[in-house]
Amino acid sequence: MSADHGVGEISLRRARWGHGETAFWLIAIAAIFVFSDRYLILTEMAWLGLFALSLDLILGYAGIVSLGHAAFFGVGAYCAGLLAVHGIVKEPVLALVVAGCTAMVLGFATSFLVIRGSELSQLMVTLGIALLLRELANKFSDITGGFDGLQGIVIDPILGLFAFDIFGKVGFIYCLVVLFVLFLLARLIVHSPFGLSLRAIRNNPLRAAAVGIPVNRRLIAIYTLSAFYAGIAGALFTQTTALASLDVFSFERSADLLLVLVIGGAGYLYGGLIGAVVFRVLQDLFSSWTPQYWQFWIGLVLVLIVLIGRERMYRGVMWLPRLAMRRMASPNRSTP
Amino acid sequence: MTTLLTILFDGVAYGMLLFVLSCGLAVTLGLMNFVNLAHGAFAMAGGYICAVLVNQSGVPFFVALPMAFIASALIGLVIEQTLYKHLYHRNPLDQVLFTIGLVFMAVTVVDYIMGSSQIFIHLPAMLEGQFNIFGIGVGRYRLMIIVICGLLTLGIQLTLANTRFGSRLRAAVDDPRAASGLGINVPQVFALTFAFGSGLAGLGGALGAEILGLDPYFPLKFMIYFLIVVTVGGSQTITGPFLASLLLGVADVAGKYYVPKLGAFVIYTVMIVILIWRPNGLFGRVAQR
Numbered sequence: 335m336s337a338d339h340g341v342g343e344i345s346l347r348r349a350r351w352g353h354g355e356t357a358f359w360l361i362a363i364a365a366i367f368v369f370s371d372r373y374l375i376l377t378e379m380a381w382l383g384l385f386a387l388s389l390d391l392i393l394g395y396a397g398i399v400s401l402g403h404a405a406f407f408g409v410g411a412y413c414a415g416l417l418a419v420h421g422i423v424k425e426p427v428l429a430l431v432v433a434g435c436t437a438m439v440l441g442f443a444t445s446f447l448v449i450r451g452s453e454l455s456q457l458m459v460t461l462g463i464a465l466l467l468r469e470l471a472n473k474f475s476d477i478t479g480g481f482d483g484l485q486g487i488v489i490d491p492i493l494g495l496f497a498f499d500i501f502g503k504v505g506f507i508y509c510l511v512v513l514f515v516l517f518l519l520a521r522l523i524v525h526s527p528f529g530l531s532l533r534a535i536r537n538n539p540l541r542a543a544a545v546g547i548p549v550n551r552r553l554i555a556i557y558t559l560s561a562f563y564a565g566i567a568g569a570l571f572t573q574t575t576a577l578a579s580l581d582v583f584s585f586e587r588s589a590d591l592l593l594v595l596v597i598g599g600a601g602y603l604y605g606g607l608i609g610a611v612v613f614r615v616l617q618d619l620f621s622s623w624t625p626q627y628w629q630f631w632i633g634l635v636l637v638l639i640v641l642i643g644r645e646r647m648y649r650g651v652m653w654l655p656r657l658a659m660r661r662m663a664s665p666n667r668s669t670p
Numbered sequence: 671m672t673t674l675l676t677i678l679f680d681g682v683a684y685g686m687l688l689f690v691l692s693c694g695l696a697v698t699l700g701l702m703n704f705v706n707l708a709h710g711a712f713a714m715a716g717g718y719i720c721a722v723l724v725n726q727s728g729v730p731f732f733v734a735l736p737m738a739f740i741a742s743a744l745i746g747l748v749i750e751q752t753l754y755k756h757l758y759h760r761n762p763l764d765q766v767l768f769t770i771g772l773v774f775m776a777v778t779v780v781d782y783i784m785g786s787s788q789i790f791i792h793l794p795a796m797l798e799g800q801f802n803i804f805g806i807g808v809g810r811y812r813l814m815i816i817v818i819c820g821l822l823t824l825g826i827q828l829t830l831a832n833t834r835f836g837s838r839l840r841a842a843v844d845d846p847r848a849a850s851g852l853g854i855n856v857p858q859v860f861a862l863t864f865a866f867g868s869g870l871a872g873l874g875g876a877l878g879a880e881i882l883g884l885d886p887y888f889p890l891k892f893m894i895y896f897l898i899v900v901t902v903g904g905s906q907t908i909t910g911p912f913l914a915s916l917l918l919g920v921a922d923v924a925g926k927y928y929v930p931k932l933g934a935f936v937i938y939t940v941m942i943v944i945l946i947w948r949p950n951g952l953f954g955r956v957a958q959r
Contacts, residue, residue, distance in 0.1 A: 399763050447946055453762045454705065455945045458901050462945075465894060466938040473931060585890060589770045596767060630778035636771025640757070640764050 341530075349525035358604065362510060366503070373502035375618065379610045380509035381570040386594045386606025387513075387520060388563030394600030395524055396556045397536035398448065401457045401588055402464030405444075406437040406561040408582035410568025412471065413437070415484040415578035424490045426573050430512065433569035434562045441561020445554040461585070468583035483579030487572065498574070505574040512570060513607075516563060520603060523559070532556055586629075593636055599648050675806045677924050683812035685919020686819035687881065689912050691874035692896040693826065694746075694867020696911045699900050700843055704754065705762050707769040709871060709896050710889030711776035716742040716872020717884045718784060721791045731794050735876055742872020747865035754864070755857070773889045781886040788885040791876070815877055822870070823912060830908055839863055898941045904951030914952065 365376055385407055392398040413433035416422070423429040447459050471478045479485055491497040496504050523529055534542040535549050543549045572578045581587065590613070598609025616635065620628035639647060695709040720738040723729040729737070753772075757765055793811065800809040830836040841849040842856045850856045875884070882892065895918065903914030918937065925936045944952055 393763075399766065401766065447942065450946060450949060452949060454699070454703075455901060455949045457705065457762070457766065458897055459942055459945055461894065461897070462938050462942045466935065466942070469935045469938065473935065585893075589774075592763075592767060592770070627778045627782055629774045630782075633771040633774030633778070636767050637753075637775070640760070640768040640771070641753075644764070 345525065345530060349521075355604075358607075359514065362514075366507060366510070370501075370503070373506045375614055377502055377506045377509050377574050379614050380506065380513050381567045381574070382591075382594060382614065383607040383610035384509075384513050384516060384570065385564055385567035385591060386598065386610050387517065387603065388560045388567060388606075389591055389595050390600050390603060390606045391520060391524075391560040391563065392557055393595060394602070394605065395529065395532045395536060396553055398553065398557065399453060399457060400448075400460040401585070401592075402460035402462070403560075403564055403591055404583050404585070404587040405460070405464040405467050406441055406564035407568035407571070407587065408464070408467055408471070409437045409440055410434060410565030411572040411578045411582040412478060412484070412568075413565070414569035414572040415487050416477070418487050418489055418573075419484060425494065426489055426492050426508070430566055430569045430573070434566040437565020437568070438558055438562035441564075442554070442558040445557035445561075448557060449550055449553045461588075464583055464585065464588060468580055471580055471583060479579075481580060483577060487576040487578065489573050489576060502574065509570050509574060512566065516566065517603065517607075520563070524603065528552070528555075590632070593632065596636075596639055596644060599644070672806050673927075676808075677927055678920060679806065679808060679816075680812060681920030681923035682916060683809075683815045683819075683919070684881065684923055685916035686816055686823070687874055687878045688895060688899055688919055689915035690819045690822055690870050691878065691892070692871075692899040692915065693908065693911055694864070694869075694871050695896050696900045696903065696908070697839075697843075697863050697867050703762075704758055705765045705769065706754075707766060707893055707897075708772040708776065708889065710892050711773055712742050712746055712868040713871040713875030713878075713892070714776065714780060714884070714886070714888040715745055715875070716869075717791075717875030717879045717888070718780060718789075719872070720876035721789050721879060721884065724791050725789075731791070731797070735873060738876040739869045739873040742875070743865045743869030745872075746868025747861065750861050750864045750868075755861075773893070776889060777886050784886070786886055788883050789879075790884075791879050793880065811880055815881075818877065822873075827908060835859070835862075894938075898937065900951075902941060902944050902952055910951060 369376060385403075388406070389400065389403050392400060410433040413436045414429050417429045417432060418424075423432055444459075444463055447463075448456055472480055475481070489498055492504065492508055496508070498504050524532070531542065531547045531552055534545070534547060535552060539549050568582060571582070594609040594613045595606050596609070597612050598605030598607065617628060617632070620631040624630070691713050692709070694712070695706060698704050698706045698709070716738040719741045720731075720734045723734040723737060724731055753768075757768055797811045797814060800807050802808070830840060838849070838854050838859050841852070841854055842859050846856050875888070878884075882888070898918060899911050899915045902918070903911035921940065922934075922937055925932065925934075929936070
């Protein structure tokens with residue numbers, strides 16, 4: 335009983351909103367005013383962050399490695415694009431929800447395939463599904479526009495009030511708000527008993543099942559939720575860039591996403607967001623060095639991260655901030 | 671009827687090629703559970719080495735083939751000893767990230783050196799064109815592929831079944847711990863097998879340049895095919911991947927001929943269905959772990 339109390343206490347303390355988190359979101363809001371000439375790249379960071387957050391939910395919290403997360407991103411992107419082109423759902427926020435739900439349905443349907451089998455077949459099935467969808471989008475070119483992508487996407491004003499402007503300011507604020515709302519939801523979920531049970535499954539599925547956690551049902555639930563998030567990220571991509579082409583399903587997108595999450599670190603929600611910022615900055619830097627060959631440097635970063643070891647890298651990077659936090663926290667702790 | 675047989679013939683040639691390309695991966699995955707997504711990079715290396723030798727240095731095609739094999743095997747050995755060796759005991763995510771990184775680097779390096787367009791190897795005149803046997807069109811080049819790959823498959827099977835090295839390898843596949851307890855130097859066995867597998871991939875890349883096309887994106891384009899062969903065939907026997915490659919080759923050629931609209935769709939669907947039905951592969955045994 336006392337152990338149970340302890341676990342509850344610790345998870346409650348973890349769930350509390352820290353100073354660091356407030357600072358993070360204040361910086362994000364400040365970016366609207368500080369980097370007013372860089373809205374396009376900021377917008378990209380926002381939807382990429384949301385996309386990485388969705389991968390974090392399954393990889394960091396449930397331990398499912400996916401090589402084809404772009405499947406849901408692509409479904410969301412095409413869905414939002416088609417809704418806008420055919421004028422089915424004109425209002426962007428509503429279209430966003432519809433796109434997310436479509437991806438969610440696909441996520442639910444495929445989750446049964448993914449949770450079966452070993453890690454290798456998990457990799458294969460996720461990769462296969464993304465390739466399958468890309469092939470489908472290519473074949474049904476009368477609907478999707480095939481290799482040329484969807485033509486003539488025009489996005490209506492958000493809630494009928496805020497029209498997307500040419501500098502992308504409205505687009506960035508829109509992405510940021512969506513990201514924040516979904517982040518709060520994800521935060522609520524991972525700190526709930528449900529989220530704790532997911533972590534138990536990640537650490538040891540056999541033991542988790544032994545203490546009475548319905549492992550498969552929990553995995554299906556989180557996979558479905560993650561697909562919803564990825565679908566929203568894809569829809570944001572289409573709505574802010576007015577683009578939807580075959581490369582939303584590409585393997586490179588899924589691979590880059592893994593890199594984003596690994597840069598930021600999986601399993602604490604902010605990893606995806608920080609990773610997205612770092613990844614975009616790096617990508618910008620690399621393409622200014624060698625425009626055609628920036629992928630080489632991305633590959634090198636991946637190789638180096640693995641060789642150094644992910645754990646060791648985070649410890650190195652977090653050493654200074656942690657020291658500062660400890661300094662700041664210690665006076666508080668001494669007072670009862 | 672004759673078209674059917676021609677498709678079958680082309681499909682078998684394609685399948686044999688896929689087998690030679692991917693049987694190294696079957697060993698990597700089966701022996702050390704190492705997820706090597708960069709396997710195609712070794713094949714690409716072999717293909718480009720052969721192309722440079724034949725097109726620029728004027729080396730005869732049949733001399734360039736073994737040289738492509740040796741060069742890729744050496745590259746494989748060096749990379750295994752310097753990099754891969756440290757990653758065997760990491761989790762699959764690390765292995766996936768690392769090998770994807772290698773693929774990205776290989777793709778851009780080849781793009782930088784050789785350019786991004788597709789290249790062709792100048793074949794000797796005796797390999798071009800086709801002749802008829804009982805009214806069936808038989809491509810000379812494809813016939814050569816079937817002969818070479820068939821001999822290689824036979825050689826691999828005999829090596830595995832009859833030689834001391836083969837039995838060591840099989841012991842290490844079945845249970846690495848027990849094998850090393852019996853005095854088998856498992857890391858060494860693995861390094862040699864890895865080098866041999868990379869060499870075979872390089873040879874396959876050189877042979878397949880004509881059929882599969884050779885450009886810097888080769889490792890990414892065919893990654894899924896190699897993985898299909900291994901996952902569908904199971905990684906514990908050599909006949910499993912062999913049958914899986916033949917199946918895949920014939921299905922792919924027939925699919926492209928009869929239902930060109932569907933394209934690779936059929937292949938991916940079949941793979942997913944098989945993986946759901948038998949997660950350890952069509953011909954695989956149940957994993958002992």
